[in-house]
Amino acid sequence: MYNIALLPGDGIGPEVIKEAKKVLYAIQERFGIKFNFKEGSVGGAAYEVFGAPLPDDTLNLVKDSDAVLFGAVGGPKWDHLKRELRPEQAILKLRKELNLFANLRPAVCYRFLADSSPLKNNIISGNLDLLIVRELTGGLYFGTPRGRENTGQTVRAFDTMVYTSEEIKRVARVAFEAARKRRKKVTSVDKANVLETSKLWREVVDEVSKEYPDVELSHMYVDNCAMQLVLNPGQFDVILTENTFGDILSDEASVLTGSIGMLPSASIGEKGPFLYEPCHGSAPDIAGKGIANPIACILSAAMMLEYSFDEKEAAMCIKDAVEKSLELGYRTYDIKEGEGKVLATSEMGDVIKKIILGL
Numbered sequence: 040m041y042n043i044a045l046l047p048g049d050g051i052g053p054e055v056i057k058e059a060k061k062v063l064y065a066i067q068e069r070f071g072i073k074f075n076f077k078e079g080s081v082g083g084a085a086y087e088v089f090g091a092p093l094p095d096d097t098l099n100l101v102k103d104s105d106a107v108l109f110g111a112v113g114g115p116k117w118d119h120l121k122r123e124l125r126p127e128q129a130i131l132k133l134r135k136e137l138n139l140f141a142n143l144r145p146a147v148c149y150r151f152l153a154d155s156s157p158l159k160n161n162i163i164s165g166n167l168d169l170l171i172v173r174e175l176t177g178g179l180y181f182g183t184p185r186g187r188e189n190t191g192q193t194v195r196a197f198d199t200m201v202y203t204s205e206e207i208k209r210v211a212r213v214a215f216e217a218a219r220k221r222r223k224k225v226t227s228v229d230k231a232n233v234l235e236t237s238k239l240w241r242e243v244v245d246e247v248s249k250e251y252p253d254v255e256l257s258h259m260y261v262d263n264c265a266m267q268l269v270l271n272p273g274q275f276d277v278i279l280t281e282n283t284f285g286d287i288l289s290d291e292a293s294v295l296t297g298s299i300g301m302l303p304s305a306s307i308g309e310k311g312p313f314l315y316e317p318c319h320g321s322a323p324d325i326a327g328k329g330i331a332n333p334i335a336c337i338l339s340a341a342m343m344l345e346y347s348f349d350e351k352e353a354a355m356c357i358k359d360a361v362e363k364s365l366e367l368g369y370r371t372y373d374i375k376e377g378e379g380k381v382l383a384t385s386e387m388g389d390v391i392k393k394i395i396l397g398l
């Protein structure tokens with residue numbers, strides 16, 4: 040029996056979590072794996088009830104679980120709040136509290152979705168399979184000092200980017216280990232021509248690479264990487280990068296897969312519970328309309344089965360069912376093309392569930 044903390048959050052978070060749960064119940068039925076779901080309040084939804092984006096009860100629930108499936112947090116309703124109270128602090132705190140220092144974001148363009156990619160006329164289209172390994176608990180999102188000073192003449196705002204060699208080493212090892220199971224190529228992305236943190240990043244990654252002589256390492260500046268992703272994404276196997284760069288580059292990579300609604304993620308560390316979440320946010324522009332693409336969240340559940348529970352067959356079953364649904368022409372609005380069958384969020388979940396159950 041696996042204890043799973045479900046944290047739906049805000050906007051489309053609850054809509055996509057509902058579909059992932061539906062799919063996990065189908066897995067339970069087909070494979071006899073038992074899931075015990077407990078739901079926790081997080082983000083703006085938690086702020087409204089408890090006055091805090093990550094209440095103690097939710098943190099305790101998470102710490103007592105075997106894995107966490109997270110929806111999304113945030114929205115314009117809470118944009119006026121001071122930073123500590125904003126919904127986004129919940130996910131940052133969870134990552135830090137659980138020491139989830141590596142975020143794996145696989146960007147795969149499914150064959151049947153190649154026409155949805157803006158690169159459809161590029162020879163690479165339909166052949167995109169890269170993994171972004173993003174450092175998740177350091178860098179700009181956590182560095183201190185941060186704040187504001189009003190000098191009377193102007194307002195100064197500042198954030199700090201800090202990395203220690205240990206932080207770089209441990210996430211680099213995750214990237215090299217992942218590359219070993221893939222096409223054995225790591226591209227480390229930084230801004231070492233300008234930033235001191237990036238200079239250290241490069242030195243440490245070079246050092247770690249000596250432990251992995253079978254893996255080819257290259258370095259690339261982040262601005263060039265942003266361009267290369269669009270120009271020739273097939274050149275990448277594993278992209279290793281720091282927190283902010285990885286956040287931005289993965290949203291960019293998601294478009295190559297057809298939509299940000301297709302991109303799952305796993306946040307891992309030395310020991311669980313690990314956290315799984317779609318790469319997208321709460322999408323306030325489509326929230327409540329029942330049109331969000333649930334596939335990123337469903338594939339995040341598949342990553343949970345693989346990374347937290349080693350249930351490889353069940354994980355593969357979800358991935359195959361997603362691929363089959365696309366092959367059959369089912370689409371959500373964000374990946375629609377031509378005359379394809381455009382489904383609502385819950386209908387897409389139903390299709391994937393039925394494929395898993397062979398119905």
Ligand SMILES: NC(=O)C1=CN([C@@H]2O[C@H](COP(=O)(O)OP(=O)(O)OC[C@H]3O[C@@H](n4cnc5c(N)ncnc54)[C@H](O)[C@@H]3O)[C@@H](O)[C@H]2O)C=CC1
Pocket residue numbers: 051055110111112113114115127130298299300301316318319320321322323324325330331332333335373
């Ligand atoms: N991990 C998290 O909880 C994250 C939270 N956020 C928060 O989410 C809120 C909205 O942020 P945005 O910058 O608008 O990013 P977003 O990812 O929520 O949305 C960007 C665009 O992608 C579309 N989109 C996102 N997910 C989709 C899906 N599953 N299916 C179809 N279309 C989808 C949205 O409709 C929107 O047009 C903000 O408050 C932000 O801070 C943003 C990113 C991550």
Ligand SMILES: CC(C)CC(=O)C(=O)O
Pocket residue numbers: 127130131286318
């Ligand atoms: C919402 C943020 C804290 C981070 C983000 O955009 C992400 O992790 O993708």
Ligand SMILES: [Mg+2]
Pocket residue numbers: 286287290318
């Ligand atoms: Mg992001």
